[in-house]
Amino acid sequence: MFDSQTAATYNLETVGDQENDFILNLGPQHPGTHGVLRVVLHMDGEYILSADPVLGYGHRMQEKIAETLTYTQVLPYMARMDYLSALSYNQAWVCLVEKMCGYEVPRRAEYIRVLTTELNRISSHFLWFGAFLLDLGAFTPFLHAFEDREKILDLLETLTGSRLTYCFFRFGGVGADVDSVFLKGAQDFVDHMRSHLASYHDLVTGNVIFQERTRDVGVILPFDTWGYGLTGPVLRGSGEKYDVRLREPYSIYPELDFEIPVEQTGDCLARYLVRLQEIEESLNIIEQTIAGMPEGPIRSKVPKIIKPPEGEATMSVETPRGELMIYAVSDGSKIPYRVKYRVPSFANLSIFSKMAKGQLLADALAVLGSLDLVIPEVDR
Amino acid sequence: MSIIETALHDVNVTVEAQDYQQSGIHAQAEIQAEQLKSVCRALHSFCFFLETVTAVDNLSTETMQGVWFFNHYRQSARFKVVIETGRNNPVFPSIGAIYPGAVWHERETGEFFGIVYDGSKDSRCLLLPEDVTFHPLRKDFKRPEQQIAGIH
Known part of the structure; x- marks a missing residue:
């Protein structure tokens, strides 16, 4: 039922036929929202007139x-924000403190950082792949993705000691050194994925139902991208070749040879294709870091108490x-x-x-997933 | 001339270049509140994207700094815009009409710091419950356990 007071609370536009419209509450405990996200929807039948995410x-x-902890104590909290790419968050924090204090990082540590972060990126994309197709009603790809993701988690567990919320990077280096067993495991995984990724495409990308569900659904026009500050695969699906690894290179990324995948159509399918291509590029990066892994120390000497200068x-x-x-x-x-x-x-959710607006409810869930x-x- | 200076050529603000290696910021500008919208319009027309809207509370100088970060997709050009005001009842202009993505950032910063973004079409709480009466990121905010024990 449409209730104008609820509509006002959630800033829903009072358009349409208020006799037959209704307000639908999606979440916060809904499998389609992937976490405790709640969306209040103003519906006209199966169509959404307006939506308000409640965070x-x-x-x-x-x-x-x-603001209440020391710089070192903040580090473990990084993994608790984006639990699927804890190492990227680790890297942001340690690089920030290293930048503020002027600490040096040994080359071997930089290679280990990039190697593990890219493994983490692939595992994150696998989870997205499984969950996104689950949203669309496909169950089998989820099992494939999780089987492969498990290999990465096992590999990273031997190195970092944890499976998800890694706290592995240190100021001026990394927590542990890689051994030949780990490097061989990583290389085996790359070889396995190179051949296995084709089965992902066979199973999903060419599927007619999948194509129908994602093509021209949730199109983001290039004009909206900078107004909303979109970044990542969501942006690259709309044709903008922006990647921090390319634009503001950090660590050893400038020395590595990899592509930034871009798709032009801006729909759910484009975002899907970008992420799958990113998996391939990450495999390339991993292979290069394994091949070029230099010898040397994994940590430089940094003070026990970290006090960055004012600024x-x-x-x-x-x-x-x-x-x-x-x-x-x-x-x-x-x-x-x-x-x-x-x-x-x-920014991507905003x-x-x-x-x-104007989408079918089932399509909106596909958009959320994408x-x-x-x-x-x-x-x- | 950098793209930041090119974009802001017609707007009367002083762009100071920053040490990028040290701070990660290419340039910054301290402006007046009434200049913010014209700066944002100029940046938007040059396709600068909005990174974030935030604030810094300075208890020692009794000031509230409004901070806006912009960057560009095609080249590396992080630009920081700063407006300084008193920390009692701070008000900044809203840029939600120019950058629609700013609305959420303003709602978040508004509830954390007690800042009013003047002209925002949506000023509800975003992350905190709708009935909170405190602003946790203000430096004089005391956490509940501090309030009870009287510690600082």
Whole structure:
């Protein structure tokens, strides 16, 4: 039933036939929203007239937490924001502190960082792949993706000690050295995926039902991309070749040879194709880091108590979801004065209410899935 | 001339170049509140994307800094815009009509710092519950356990 008071609370537009319209509450506990996201929808039958995402169910005030802890103590919290790409967050924080304090990082540590981060990127894309197709009603691809993802988690567990919420990078290096067993495992995984990725395409990409469900659904026009600050595969699906690894290179990325996949159509299918191509590019990067892994130390000497000089700095990295930027202000003490996390999912979700307008409800769920949201990252 | 200076050629603001290697920011500008919209219109027409809208509370100088970050897809050009105001009842202009993505950032920063974004079409709480009466990122905010024990 349409209730004008509820509509006013959720800023829903009072358009359409109010006799027959109704307000639908989606979430916060709904498998289609991938986390505790709630969307209030104003529906005309199966069509969405307007939508309002309601956030904050997983809000932990991470920025305030960071203002009460030392720089070292903040590090484990990074993995709790985007739990699917914990290593990208690790990297952003350690690189930020290294930038502020001027710490050197040994070459071997940089290689290990890139190797593990790219493995993490693939595992994140696998989870998205499975969950997205589950949203569309396909169950089998989910099992394939999780079987392969398991291989990465096992591999990273031997190195980092954890399977999901890694806290592996250290200021000026990494926590543990890779051995020949790990490198062989990583190389075996690359070889396995090279051949196995074709089966993903056979199973899904060419499927007529999948194509019908995703082609021309949830189109993001290039004009909207910069107004909403979109980044990551969501942006690259709309034809903009922007990747932090390319535009503001950090670590050893400038020395590596890889492509930034771009699709032009801006629909769910384009975002799907971009992510699958990114898996291939990450495999390339992993292979190059294994081949070029230099000998040497994995950690440089850094002080036990970290006190960056007074000032401010930003550091941005490319997570599987887009650009993560951390802005930190230091007052010269061992506790950050102010930390701001600019998270990619937040900006990518903010366009959803615009995209959902006029869509079928089932298509809106496909759109939500194609944005690859991690709600704890949005809520922080 | 960098793309930032080109974009802001017709707007009367001073763009200061920053040490990118040290800070990750290419340039910054301290402007007046009434200049913000014209700066944003100029940046939007040059396809700068909005990275974030945030604020920094300075208790020692009794000021509130509004901070806006912009960047460009085609070249590396992070641009920081700063507006400084008093920390009692700070008000900044809303840029939601120019950058629609700013609405959520403004809602978040507004509830965390007690900032009013003047002209915003949506100023509800975003992440905090709708009935909160405190602003957790203000430096004089005391956490519940601090309030009880009287510690600082």
